[in-house]
Amino acid sequence: MLCYRSKILFAYSESRKSYQEAKELYQTLKETVESIKKLPKESNERLQKFNNILRNLSFQAFDYTRHLRDLEIQNATIETNCKNYKIVLQELQKISLKDRDNLQFLQEFLNHALNKLAEQIKVDLSYLTTGRELYSEIINSIRGIVEIEQAELEAEKIKLNAKKAEHDKSLERTIQVVGVGLGSGAIAAASISAHIDKPFKPLNPDHPVHPMVSSLLWSVLATIAAGLLTWLWTKRNLNN
Template sequence: SPRDNRECSEFDPEEPHFLSYPYLANHCVAALFKDTAEVIPLAATGQLFGSPIFEYDNDKQQPKERRHILVWFDSHPETVSKGAEAYYSLLNLLCCRSKIIYAYNQSRRCHEAARNISSQLEQKVEELVQPPEETLEDLEQWLRFIPQKAFQYAKYLRDMEDHSTAITTNMLNYTSMLEKIQTLSLPDDNLAFFQNFLDHNCKQWQKQIEVDLYYLKPSQHLFDQMSSTIRGIIEVKQTESDRNLQKTLQDKEAADKKREKQLESVIAGVGTGLTISGISSQVASNPSKEISPAACQQPNLPFYFACSLVDMFFHIAIAIPVGILVWLWQKR
C-alpha cells in the first residue's frame, strides 16, 4: 500500500542516514512505543561481540514504570555465534540488574515509612518536653502505641539491611556474569556501560542505604527512653490521683462520722427526753388535778380533754429541756 511504501522508504538503505546506527536504534525504540507519548532517552552506547549496542533507560524509580532497552545490531560475523554462547550469561546479568533496581526501590519505601514513624516520635518528644497535659488514659494509650511503632520501625530498618544485602549479592552475581561475557568479547568491544552500572549506580545506592541507616538507627533508642519517660509521668500522675482520691475518701469519712455523731446526739436527746417524760408521767400521772382540782372533776368531755392536754404538755415541758441538755452534751 502507499502507506507501507512510505514507512519502508524511511529506512531506505540507499539513504545516507541509514548507515547511522544511533539513528536506526532510535527508530527501533520509537517503534516499540509508537502508541504512547513516552520517550525513552539514550543512556549509553557500546560494542558487544563486534556489533554496536545501545542502551535506553528512563531512570524511573518505580520498577513497574522502569523502561530499560538494549538495541543490539548484528554487524560482525562473530556476533551471532558469540551471542549464542553468552546468552545465559547476558540474561542472568540483566536479571541481576533488575533485582538490584528492585531492591533499591524497596529500600526507599522502607526508608520513607521509617522516617514517618521517626517524625511521629520526634513530635511526641517535643510535646513531652513541655509540662504534659495528657490524662492517664492518653499516656497509657501512647504507652501501648510506642511498642507497636518500635516493632514496625525495627522491621523497616531490618528490611533496609536485607535490601542492601540483596544488592551486594546481586552485584557479585552481576560481576561474575560480566566477567564471563568479557572472556568472550572481541578486542574492540566496549562494555563500559555494563561496568558503569556497578561502579556508579550500585555503589551510590549502597552508600545511600548506609547513610539512611546511620541516621535512622539512633532513633531506636528514643523509643525505649520515651517509654521510660511516659511510665515515669504515669507513676507521678497515678500517685497524685491516688493522693487526691485518698483525701476525698477521708473527707467523706469525716463527714459521715460527723453526721453519724449528730444523729446519735439527736437520738440520745430524744430518747432521754422520752425517758424523763415517762418517769414524770409515772411520778405525777395527773398534774392537772394539782393545778386545778375543780376543773378536772367536772363531769363533761371538754374539761376531760383539757385536763389530758395539760397533763401531756406538762410531761413534754419537763422532757424538752432535759433532751436539749443531753443533745448539747453529746455534741461536745
C-alpha cells in the same frame, strides 16, 4: 547477569518506600514530643492523654523497626547481587574480545550499584537509627511518668476516702447523740407529764413551779444528759 541487575534495582526501589515511610514516622515522633509539652496539667485528663500517646507510640515503634529491618534486608540484597553480578562480569571479561566487545557499561552499573545505591541505604540507616533509640527513650519516659502520676492519684484517692470515712463517722456519731437525747427527753417528758393533773396557773412567789414547767425542764435535762453520755461513749469507741 540481567537477573542480578533486576534484583539490585528492585531492592533499591523498595528501599525508597521503606525509607519514606520510616521518615514520616520519625517526623510524627518529633511532633509527638512537642505535643507532650502542651499537655493539660489536670491529672486525670493528662494521664488519659499519656496513655493514648503511649499506645500510639508502641504501634509506631513496631512499624518503624520493621522499616529499618526492611532497609537492612534490601541493602544486603543489593550487596549480595552485586557480588554475583561481579562474578559473572569477570567471566565475561575473560571470554570477551577486547578489540570488539565493550563491557564498560556493565562495569559502570556495578560501580553505581555499590558506590551509590548501597551507600545511600547505609546513610539512610545511619540517619534513621537515632529514631529507633528515640522511640525507646520516649516510651520508657512516658511509662515512668504514667506510673508516678497513677501512684499520686491513688494516694490522693486514699486520702479522700479517709476524709470521707471520718466525715461519715462524725455524722453517724452526731445522729446517735441527737437521737438518744431526743428519745430520752421524750421518755422523761412522758413519764413526768403523767403526774400533771391540774391546769396551768400564773406563777407567783407564793406557789411552787407548775408541773408542766417541771416536766419541760426535766425533759430538757434528760435530753442533754443522754446526749452527753452518748457523745462520751462514741468518742471512746472512736479512740479505741
